[in-house]
Amino acid sequence: MKILYAKYILPITSEIIEDGAIVVDAGKIVDFGVREEIDSKFKEVERRLDLKNALIMPGFVNAHTHLELSDIKIKREVKDFREWLYQIVEQRGKLFNVGGILGKIKFVRALLEKRWGKNVRKRIKEMLNSGTIAVGDVSNTGRLITTLLKAPIKVQIFIELISFEEERGREFFNIAKEIVSNANDVARKYNLERKFKVSLAPHAPYSVSESLFRLIKNFNIGSKTSVHLAEVIDEVEFIKSGTGFFRTFLIQRNRFDYSWSPPGVSPVKYLDKIGFLDENTLAVHCVNVDDEDIEILSERDVSVCTCPRSNFFLKVGKAPIRKFLDNGINVCIGTDSIASNRDLNILNELKFAREFYTDVSDGELLKIATLNGAKALGFDNVCGSIEKGKDADLIYFVIPSDLKRNEIYRFIFSSSTCFKLG
Ligand SMILES: [Zn+2]
Structure with a gap:
């Protein structure tokens, strides 16, 4: 089990999370939410990966x-x-x-x-x-x-x-x-x-x-x-x-x-x-x-x-x-x-x-x-959003440290690179 941290998480099916965390186990999303809440719920994990100035969203x-x-x-x-x-x-x-x-x-x-x-x-x-x-x-x-x-x-x-x-x-x-x-x-x-x-x-x-x-x-x-x-x-x-x-x-x-x-x-x-x-x-x-x-x-x-x-x-x-x-x-x-x-x-x-x-x-x-x-395509039960139980088919964008919440969408639409998360 591992936890991914990022400045923003964009789940698609729910509100944007600031200072968020996603718990992933065996390629599946176990939980996600605000960093402190996730940290208090999941104390023992194999790995914690802090992407810092990044935005995580579904691929x-x-x-x-x-x-x-x-x-x-x-x-x-x-x-x-x-x-x-x-x-x-x-x-x-x-x-x-x-x-x-x-x-x-x-x-x-x-x-x-x-x-x-x-x-x-x-x-x-x-x-x-x-x-x-x-x-x-x-x-x-x-x-x-x-x-x-x-x-x-x-x-x-x-x-x-x-x-x-x-x-x-x-x-x-x-x-x-x-x-x-x-x-x-x-x-x-x-x-x-x-x-x-x-x-x-x-x-x-x-x-x-x-x-x-x-x-x-x-x-x-x-x-x-x-x-x-x-x-x-x-x-x-x-x-x-x-x-x-x-x-x-x-x-x-x-x-x-x-x-x-x-x-x-x-x-x-x-x-x-x-x-x-x-x-x-x-x-x-x-x-x-x-x-x-x-x-x-x-x-x-x-x-x-x-x-x-x-x-x-x-x-x-x-x-x-x-x-x-x-x-x-x-x-x-x-x-x-x-x-x-x-x-x-x-x-x-x-x-x-x-x-x-x-x-x-x-x-x-x-x-x-x-x-x-x-x-x-009939894959909505396994991907397309950040939800518990779905596959961790996640991607992230490296964002400027001062990127505001209301600038997120514009940032994505002007980006030419993003990265896949394992
Ligand atoms: Zn065609």
Whole structure:
């Protein structure tokens, strides 16, 4: 058992504590409070670590990434989502068929794999170094399951399926469900369920058939799932009327289903109609939603993940976070992938979010980046706040000795470094 001391403790679920202490035993929080009280309660401990001018808080949760895409190279500036999508499709093709024709040469293939692995490790390190203790990672291949199983971070992997054609979707589903079952078996075998979970996720309403949405939902019972939802206005047009960019895009790629009839409603209403939305759904982006959509998301207890830097980069608009929060929606935050962001540093994301969402309070934003993310990924019983019984997934900031209580939030949002506590 050990006690950690710091000038400030920010538990998220309760008031900031000045001159505080946290008791940790076997990686779990046993107690926390004001220094004197804790000292009088816990007289015999193995270690006392006084961080002095420091602020301890729960680590951050990055609820939406695509680590597999760590190798992707996209133009630094894109005109819009459409231009970006064409680029990403081309790049992903290269990535998943490792090196195209050249990739058939064993040596080249090994080199490309090595480079990819190096980039993935770099991004994981970037997350850890910015205080991220849990992540929701979207994967199209399951290539990173072993890496993430071993990484010192809590992980919810979403094995993502993309198919607008029913038959092809069923084939993908049959392969993917085996990957999910095997990975969860391994987690169970090694008692890692507290930190590692895998489930299935559909990509988006414009790229996944209704039948595949249903297959995934039925398979996932009790597990979290994720979906890119209402990211771009073209998606709203396509689901409402079957026209526009996504129709052209699917036809060009020979993936359009001519027997399909458009749902005729907004993407949110469509997913609600087919029974996809509930408390286990993490809807990512939700930029192009109306008041009725927001009401549905709230009623169904859906979590919404916002990716401000990605949305800004792709010029898709700004999610109505204030309205989400006012409607009681659990909002969390994600960096999205390196394909639409500069880095996976959650402190940088928060710095940007602080400027981007002027109508969200500092306290709300920190909750979005911690407890809400943990809830969205199903980790809120083990992390996201400083509470008795939770894992000691703690981080700390070194603060100036004269930092006042009311300057704490601003200090966090302007910081570029923090440290993980063991
Ligand atoms: Zn994404």
